[in-house]
Each structure stands twice: as structure tokens, then as C-alpha cells.
Amino acid sequence: MARAPSHPALADGAHPFPHAHLLGIAQLKPWEICFLLDEAEQWVELNRSASKHADRLAGLTQINAFFENSTRTLLSFEIAGKRLGADVVNLGVSGSSVKKGETLLDTALTLNAMHPDMIVIRHGSSGAVQLISEKVDCPVLNAGDGRHEHPTQALLDALTIRRRKGRIAGLKVAICGDILHSRVARSNFMLLGALGAEVRAVAPPTLLPAGLDGYCVESFTDMDAGLAGADVVMMLRLQTERMEGAYVPSPREYFRFYGLTEARLAKAAPDVLVMHPGPMNRGVEIDGAIADDIARSAVTEQVEMGVAVRMACLDVLTRRRRGVEGWA
Amino acid sequence: MSAAIAITGGRVVCPATGHDGIATILLKDRKIAGIGQAEPPSDAQIIDATGLVVAPGLIDAGVFRADTAAANAGGITRMILMPDQSPPLDDPALVAFAQGSGKPDVWVHPLAAATRGLRGEELAEIGLAQAAGAVGVATGRRAIADARVMQRLLAYAHGHGLVVVSHAEDVALTAGTVATEGEYATRLGLAAAPAFAEALAIIRDCRLAEATGARLHIRQVTTAEGLAAVRAARARGVDVTAGITPAHLLLNDMAVAGFRSFARLSPPLRCEADRLAVIEGVRDGTISILASGHDPQSQEDKRQPFADARAGMAGAETLLALGLGLVRDGVIDLPGLIALLSTNPARRFGLVAGTLQLGAPADLVVFDEAAPWRIDGDQFHGAGNTPFNGLPTAGRVRTTIKGGDVVWRA
Numbered sequence: 001m002a003r004a005p006s007h008p009a010l011a012d013g014a015h016p017f018p019h020a021h022l023l024g025i026a027q028l029k030p031w032e033i034c035f036l037l038d039e040a041e042q043w044v045e046l047n048r049s050a051s052k053h054a055d056r057l058a059g060l061t062q063i064n065a066f067f068e069n070s071t072r073t074l075l076s077f078e079i080a081g082k083r084l085g086a087d088v089v090n091l092g093v094s095g096s097s098v099k100k101g102e103t104l105l106d107t108a109l110t111l112n113a114m115h116p117d118m119i120v121i122r123h124g125s126s127g128a129v130q131l132i133s134e135k136v137d138c139p140v141l142n143a144g145d146g147r148h149e150h151p152t153q154a155l156l157d158a159l160t161i162r163r164r165k166g167r168i169a170g171l172k173v174a175i176c177g178d179i180l181h182s183r184v185a186r187s188n189f190m191l192l193g194a195l196g197a198e199v200r201a202v203a204p205p206t207l208l209p210a211g212l213d214g215y216c217v218e219s220f221t222d223m224d225a226g227l228a229g230a231d232v233v234m235m236l237r238l239q240t241e242r243m244e245g246a247y248v249p250s251p252r253e254y255f256r257f258y259g260l261t262e263a264r265l266a267k268a269a270p271d272v273l274v275m276h277p278g279p280m281n282r283g284v285e286i287d288g289a290i291a292d293d294i295a296r297s298a299v300t301e302q303v304e305m306g307v308a309v310r311m312a313c314l315d316v317l318t319r320r321r322r323g324v325e326g327w328a
Numbered sequence: 329m330s331a332a333i334a335i336t337g338g339r340v341v342c343p344a345t346g347h348d349g350i351a352t353i354l355l356k357d358r359k360i361a362g363i364g365q366a367e368p369p370s371d372a373q374i375i376d377a378t379g380l381v382v383a384p385g386l387i388d389a390g391v392f393r394a395d396t397a398a399a400n401a402g403g404i405t406r407m408i409l410m411p412d413q414s415p416p417l418d419d420p421a422l423v424a425f426a427q428g429s430g431k432p433d434v435w436v437h438p439l440a441a442a443t444r445g446l447r448g449e450e451l452a453e454i455g456l457a458q459a460a461g462a463v464g465v466a467t468g469r470r471a472i473a474d475a476r477v478m479q480r481l482l483a484y485a486h487g488h489g490l491v492v493v494s495h496a497e498d499v500a501l502t503a504g505t506v507a508t509e510g511e512y513a514t515r516l517g518l519a520a521a522p523a524f525a526e527a528l529a530i531i532r533d534c535r536l537a538e539a540t541g542a543r544l545h546i547r548q549v550t551t552a553e554g555l556a557a558v559r560a561a562r563a564r565g566v567d568v569t570a571g572i573t574p575a576h577l578l579l580n581d582m583a584v585a586g587f588r589s590f591a592r593l594s595p596p597l598r599c600e601a602d603r604l605a606v607i608e609g610v611r612d613g614t615i616s617i618l619a620s621g622h623d624p625q626s627q628e629d630k631r632q633p634f635a636d637a638r639a640g641m642a643g644a645e646t647l648l649a650l651g652l653g654l655v656r657d658g659v660i661d662l663p664g665l666i667a668l669l670s671t672n673p674a675r676r677f678g679l680v681a682g683t684l685q686l687g688a689p690a691d692l693v694v695f696d697e698a699a700p701w702r703i704d705g706d707q708f709h710g711a712g713n714t715p716f717n718g719l720p721t722a723g724r725v726r727t728t729i730k731g732g733d734v735v736w737r738a
Contacts, residue, residue, distance in 0.1 A: 026515070126518055128633035145517070186515070186517060
């Protein structure tokens with residue numbers, strides 16, 4: 001199992017994480033991903049302890065700027081910052097009140113003028129977080145941009161898998177559902193592929209994007225075939241407006257062919273791990289009983305790992321400005 | 329009456345008349361008055377073009393803004409203006425006004441809006457627009473979705489002898505998309521349409537042109553499949569021509585990596601195989617018009633997340649230099665390039681221009697085909713958003729003459 005950063009480039013004191021921002025998995029090397037996962041382990045322990053508090057980020061200001069609605073990711077980043085002692089401020093901007101564009105860059109400059117030490121951004125347009133990162137002086141963490149990337153989700157998924165399975169390399173991971181519109185799927189394709197998993201995309205043909213070969217991902221439109229022998233099944237949420245005839249005819253037809261049922265799950269490996277980034281549509285993409293089976297379902301564990309992974313990212317990205325030895 | 333001008337010592341290239349050789353050109357009374365080896369008259373203003381190329385002024389077929397300063401710097405003496413103005417050119421009075429908008433530096437030839445408000449629903453007054461100076465009609469930035477409207481447009485325009493300029497992207501397939509389907513669009517998470525959305529539109533429009541006898545010009549044909557559709561239609565005798573801009577000749581969809589909104593164009597950039605097919609289309613003559621697609625955007629409209637940025641680039645000032653790249657690469661020869669940039673658009677749109685024959689309007693460009701420079705949007709005379717920023721290139725306009733007046737010297 002890949003625990004310690006073991007790449008030869010690190011042997012003579014190379015930087016374990018030379019990035020100013022966390023914009024996506026695409027920019028990360030495999031050993032940098034492992035480094036973040038290793039860093040997260042300590043925070044899993046802390047979060048399970050009685051005190052649940054550290055002061056590494058004491059005195060630092062963290063702004064969570066969410067230009068798109070979110071409950072769990074925002075909460076997770078807020079808790080992560082607070083557990084590390086940062087002053088966390090949430091800027092909730094609903095899609096309707098902020099028109100995109102110039103306002104977006106102006107908002108970025110305004111935020112920057114308040115001298116934050118880290119900004120966490122979610123935005124509905126692919127590339128928006130990168131655009132903002134070019135305009136501000138502090139680390140930017142991508143909490144989801146359009147259909148592009150959601151790096152902390154992929155990291156928490158990887159941490160969950162690694163803790164449950166002891167490894168990632170060689171596992172068969174089936175990612176099922178609305179791949180076309182999913183940033184979670186894109187980040188996971190790259191992360192799991194980089195760490196040596198055998199990744200499959202399972203979706204109706206209308207929800208499979210073009211060019212998946214470039215990710216070394218195998219595509220399936222038959223759910224049973226896609227699940228055969230899978231060690232991990234990762235279900236994606238299908239938004240209701242996409243099930244009313246636009247991409248699939250109806251929720252019930254979707255569940256019939258792509259819902260995760262006991263019968264279908266029997267095709268996977270006996271010790272299969274079931275995951276879902278949430279929020280779940282029970283009875284549409286996943287049978288409620290499977291989601292609740294703690295032996296197989298890692299859904300709540302994913303939420304737990306989310307806080308730890310985000311603590312690790314906030315810590316690592318601010319090391320330079322905190323003057324941590326070896327990071328200046 | 330302007331003073332006589334003699335341009336001496338240059339290589340005169342005019343595909344319309346077949347000239348290609350060192351000669352002196354005499355301009356008088358805003359017209360070409362002589363071409364040959366004779367000594368210029370003593371009272372003529374002499375422009376020494378030794379080592380330079382002298383050609384008919386460029387005719388930019390399909391710009392979105394009549395940017396006179398950019399045109400003059402780019403050697404463009406005539407701009408064929410798209411109807412996508414504010415308001416759209418769907419009224420004869422607006423067409424007449426647009427026609428005068430380049431004075432005194434550039435001739436502007438408007439294309440009338442094919443439909444009212446360019447909405448693709450009801451025919452605009454294209455006959456009256458023609459009387460007001462329109463040299464053709466255009467569907468605008470988008471195709472006309474409704475095949476019946478397109479059919480009637482082609483039939484009606486044919487009755488007036490007007491060429492119809494269409495945008496070849498299937499409306500339904502491309503609605504809401506900003507990229508060409510493929511690995512790069514998927515990696516960037518951009519909404520994408522399949523490249524064959526272009527061929528679908530071309531096949532439909534060519535068939536409708538065939539049924540109505542209309543003259544069709546597809547402003548940009550950017551895919552191998554689209555070019556095949558044009559060739560097939562032409563083989564059946566359909567009167568269809570195809571154009572292109574330098575962007576689709578030189579860039580592929582990798583240029584949008586990093587969400588570079590300057591590379592957000594319409595139609596979107598294609599895959600490498602399509603780019604190579606487009607170059608082949610220029611080589612074999614399927615594509616007969618090279619235009620800048622000049623569509624500059626403000627900083628506010630470009631400094632946006634990719635999908636929210638406006639499509640379009642400033643192209644007038646780089647058209648000639650990037651076109652000369654085709655000559656340097658051996659795709660076409662210099663007269664072939666001048667045909668793409670001047671002779672062919674003049675013929676297609678019925679302009680008395682694009683030629684150096686005696687009596688033709690004195691529109692000329694004098695350029696150094698080898699002068700190296702680096703494209704720098706900040707140095708442009710108009711807006712500077714170009715995906716070619718920083719690209720080293722060669723070919724600089726030295727003199728632009730419009731109607732016998734020197735409007736640009738460098």
C-alpha cells in the first residue's frame with residue numbers, strides 16, 4: 001500500500017507539495033496525492049478524539065466563497081477550518097444574486113483586499129476557480145467548479161477506499177451514474193487512475209461524455225457488466241431535472257436499469273464497498289437498504305474523511321505563509 | 329481629384345489579371361491608371377516598393393465590427409460587415425447607415441440580416457436592403473434552425489441574386505455548448521457539441537440551395553466532414569463556396585487548455601485531424617475565401633470563466649501575416665493567397681474590386697512578406713484579444729491605399 005511518499009524525486013529533499021493552490025487533481029503527481037492522504041490520517045484521529053481541536057491555523061482567516069448552493073461541502077470546509085483554529089467566514093452567494101463575469105473578478109479582488117489566508121471557492125462555471133486564483137494572493141481551494149473538478153471529494157473518496165481496502169492500486173472501481181455532468185467523476189478518474197486503480201464509467205449512453213479513453217477509463221452502458229467483479233462501486237447523484245425526459249425517460253426507468261439494487265450488487269466482488277458523494281436519491285440511483293448497510297456502505301465514512309482531508313489541504317497549503325520549516 | 333501616385337519597384341501580384349512580376353503601378357483619379365514598366369510622371373508621388381509585394385487591397389469577408397484602424401493596419405481596404413450589429417441590420421436604413429460607417433478609411437459592404445432581429449423566424453426586407461447597399465444576406469452568428477425558413481430565405485434571396493452567407497452549426501446540437509466534443513472538452517468539463525453538428529448544417533443548407541438554385545457561402549467550414557459535404561454538393565452543381573479564418577487553420581482544441589477564453593470562438597476549435605483537413609481544403613480549393621472573422625471583445629467580456637466569456641477574436645491586423653504562413657508552408661503560392669484574400673471574395677459578393685485592372689478602384693496593399701514580428705495584442709490598433717498573442721510571425725503591411733488615398737504607412 002502506498003503510504004509514505006516514495007517517489008525518487010523526493011529522495012534528496014524535493015518538495016512534497018509544491019503547489020500554491022488546489023485547483024484540481026489534474027495538476028497533482030501521484031506522490032503528492034499520497035502525501036495529502038497521509039497528512040489527513042492524523043486529522044482522522046484528532047476528529048475522533050475528545051478535544052477535536054488544533055491551533056495550527058490560529059490567527060489565519062479562511063473565506064468560504066460559495067457561488068453555488070451547497071450544504072455539506074460548505075459545512076465540511078467550515079468545520080475543517082475551525083478545528084484547526086482558523087477564523088472562518090462564509091460568503092454565501094446564490095446563483096441568482098451574483099451575475100457571472102466581471103462581478104466575479106471584482107468579488108475576487110474584494111475578497112483579496114480583506115487579506116484572507118485561504119479562500120475556498122465553489123462556482124457553477126468550469127474554470128471559474130482557476131480564474132479567481134490568478135487574481136488573489138493567497139491559496140485557493142477548489143470546492144467544485146462546474147463540471148470540471150472537485151479535488152477534495154476525490155481525495156476523501158481515496159482516503160475512504162484506502163482505509164477500508166488497505167490499498168488503491170489494482171482495485172476495480174466502478175463509477176456509476178451521471179458521468180457527463182459530474183466533476184466528482186472527473187476528479188476521481190484522474191486520482192484513482194494515478195494511484196493505479198482500474199476505473200470504469202457506467203452510465204446510460206446519454207450521460208457518458210466523449211473521450212473517456214484519454215483517462216484510461218473503460219466505459220459501460222450495461223450496469224451488470226460494469227459492476228462485474230468490482231471492489232468499489234461509486235454511485236453519482238442524478239439531478240431530477242435530468243430524469244424527466246432530457247437525458248433519461250423517467251426516474252423509474254433509470255432505477256430499473258441503473259439503480260443499485262441487491263441483485264445488481266451481487267455481480268460485484270463479495271466484499272464490495274459502496275460509496276456515494278451525497279446527497280442520495282434513495283430509490284432512484286441507490287436502494288435505501290444498501291445505503292444503510294454499514295458493512296458495505298461507506299457513505300457516512302466519506303463525510304467523516306471529508307473533514308480530515310480538507311483539514312490536511314488547508315494545513316499544507318498554508319505552510320509557506322506560516323513559515324513552517326522546509327516550506328518557506 | 330487626388331494627386332497621382334506611382335508605386336515603383338514592387339512585385340505586383342494580381343490573380344484577377346494574372347499579373348505577377350516587378351512593375352510600376354500608376355494611380356490617378358482614385359483609379360488604377362497604368363501598370364507596366366513606364367517611367368512615372370514627374371508630378372506623381374512615388375512610393376518605393378522595391379523588395380515588397382503590391383497587391384489589390386484585402387477584402388475581409390465577414391467581420392463583426394468595421395474597425396477602420398485595425399483594417400488599415402492589416403492591409404484591408406474593404407470589409408464585408410456581418411449583420412450582427414446593435415441593432416441587427418434588418419432594416420434598409422440600418423444597412424445604408426452601416427455602409428457609410430467606414431468612411432473615409434475603409435469601404436464597408438454590409439450583409440443584410442436574413443431574418444428580422446436575426447431571430448431566424450421571419451424574412452427581413454432583403455430586397456430593400458439590397459437597394460440600400462447590401463451585398464448579400466447573412467444568417468448571423470447562428471444558423472437558422474427552421475429548415476422551412478431557410479428554404480424560403482434561399483429561394484427569396486436567389487430571386488434578388490443575393491448570395492446567402494450561413495453559419496454552419498446545427499442549432500439544437502450546439503445550443504448551450506462552448507466546445508467541440510472530445511477528450512479536451514471532457515477534461516475541462518465544458519459543455520460540448522459533436523463536430524458533425526457542422527456537417528449536418530452544411531448538408532441541409534446545400535440541399536436547400538440545390539432545390540432553390542440559390543448561391544450559398546458558408547463563412548467557416550472547420551471540419552473534414554463539413555468539407556466533404558461541400559465537395560459533394562459542388563460535384564452536384566450546387567453554387568456553394570466555403571470560407572475559413574486563420575484560427576481554425578492554426579489552432580486545435582488544445583488551445584482552450586487552461587480555460588483560455590481568448591480561444592473561445594464560434595464555431596469552437598476542432599481536433600487536430602480536422603485542422604489538417606481544413607489546410608487540405610485550402611490547398612485543393614474547396615475553401616476559396618480566407619477572412620479574419622474580426623470580432624473583437626472587451627476585457628469584461630473575455631475575462632470570464634470560459635463558458636461565460638463571449639466568443640470572438642480580433643483578427644484584422646493578423647490576417648495577412650497568418651495567411652502568409654500558408655505560403656511559407658507551401659500550402660498555396662502567393663497569388664493563391666491574394667485570391668483567397670481579395671479576388672475571390674470580390675467575385676463572390678459582386679464587388680468591383682479585388683483587381684488591379686485599368687480603371688478599377690485604387691485599393692492596394694503594399695507589404696513585406698518576410699518582415700518578422702511578434703503578435704502582441706497590446707500593440708493592436710483596435711481591441712487586442714487574440715489567441716495568437718506572443719506568436720512570432722512574418723509579413724508586415726507597409727502601405728494601405730484606399731480609393732487612391734494612403735490610409736496606412738509603416
